[in-house]
Amino acid sequence: MNQPMLEDSPYLPKWAEITRIEQLTESEKLFEMRLVSGEPLGHTSGQFVELSVMGIGEAPISISSAPTENDVFELAIRKVGNLTTAIHSSVTGDRVGIRGPFGTHFPVEEAKGKDLLFVAGGIGLIPLRSFIRFVLDHRDEYGEVMILFGARNPSERLFLHELEQWEKREDIIYLDSVDKSGPGWKGNVGVITTLFSKIHVDSSRTYCIVVGPPVMYRFVILEAKAKGIPDRQIFLSLERKMKCGIGKCGHCQINHLYVCQDGPVFRYTDIFDLEEAL
């Protein structure tokens, strides 16, 4: 046993202070935070943190802000269980625990100079938003940018203000759809794959980045392949149960991979033939 002994427990969180809270939908809130130590979080788009409230527990949450907005970072959280409910009842000025950032990131560098096709289903937009915002901040470093967003119904659409801005921009294509229409909805109705017929891609130079619920991947990947996008230019982010974030607890295991360390962002060619991945 001659590996270096670290005194610091990797399970110990750093403190972050909540600086702003915004209600996004009925069940999602956005939390802007800052590390109390003053240091930047230092993430790359696609990574996540383990967020904790002492006495309640921890949960993996994607970082939704771009790395460029560095002294603060944003998490958007859906209220579903213990930790997420506790965080929803917190107020500005409260302190929470943060570990990370953890995991792999989107091909931020690799896709420079290339076209980007973002495909977000539901709260999959939360991690994708980080990359999208980064790209919009560095617009001239990327080629065509297309964003497809699908939500179950109009009331579940997040970041409404940003969606509106994206729709207005001339230098990107933004399209969205809802599975089921609702009051006041005048846009597309249908599952997200129906949007693919409305776009044209220069397949060899397009990177397709997909984040959504597990059921969405298979169908979206078929569409991307039908467009001729090479498998190795398709990236996706997988969700799994997580308890440690550092490849130890075994909860996120798919085959020999640990989603918390080897993912959550995977290149399609690295996982397409892995059982239990998609």
Place this chain on the structure above:
Amino acid sequence: MKLRLIEKSDLDLFVQNLINDYQVDGVKRKEGSFLYGSIKSPEELCLDFDCTVIPPKKYFLPPEETLFQFTSSPALQVTPVMESNPFILFGVHPYDIKAINQMDRIFARGVPDPHYLKRREAALIIGVDPTKVAPRSFWADMGAATVSEGFDLMLTDIGESFIVEIGSNKGRSLLEQHAKPRPATRNEARERVGIRSRISHICKKRGFAFPKREIPTLLEHSWKKFFWEEQASKCLSCGTCNLVCPTCYCFDVQDNIDLDLVHGERVRRWDGCLLHDFAKVATGENFRETRASRYRHRFYRKGLYLFRLLDDMACVGCGRCASACLPDIADPVNLFNKLREDEK
């Protein structure tokens, strides 16, 4: 390799000397089974056990352990808890040492886990060669009859005395300061070889009907088989096979909070991939919803997934899972032999 020898009549004194200076844990007999526990006097220590119910992993990864304590008022504060009190683990069979060696690599790879590693470093391991084979053991077929590392001292009963192999400098000084060893003669060393091969021979009565190195490839081709559903149909999803396995280390993390709602601790607990909710997330999605998928995962993990990380199967052949599983469907020997049959 320099081997030493201590007379059996001197063993009690050795153990007593260790007890005087260290916390000593070892195997004790309790109502017909063998359990690791604290040794307070030499008579308590049992060295001719076949297999303990729970493996020694509990010393490095306790069933429940505090990662840190917290206080939420007046200011948020956390204090990490890392235990590293030196102790001696007296009487660990080679297959269990092999499992500990694997676990060392897991907890050191990538982001190291100091909670585990500190406990591990604080331990002095005195191994002992088995003199009996448990009914379901197959460690000889798993290449775990002997180990070349992972112990400080290794004892072999050769009748009137124990051969002692020194595995580390710490082990050497422990032996020299607490016992009266003499160098083993060449004949005595040869006796050790003979004894080891005799016990291995007995253990080899159980094993695979085909070379075990074929198991990873066998698994690569067996994913979709109805076989798994058939085998798992009796599974109770009780997780006992995980609990008793020396190479299972998955854990859950939870917070405990005191009644004052101010003080508390974050703890980790053994978890098991056979339990229904192991891969279930808050939205209700369960990535291993069926019994068969969880049952299959365990064998894939042992025979293929961890094989890819460790270059060795994550099963050392102790047979604990086989003896502990109520419907008797957890035994790797039976399972892989059947799977191989099924392939034909």
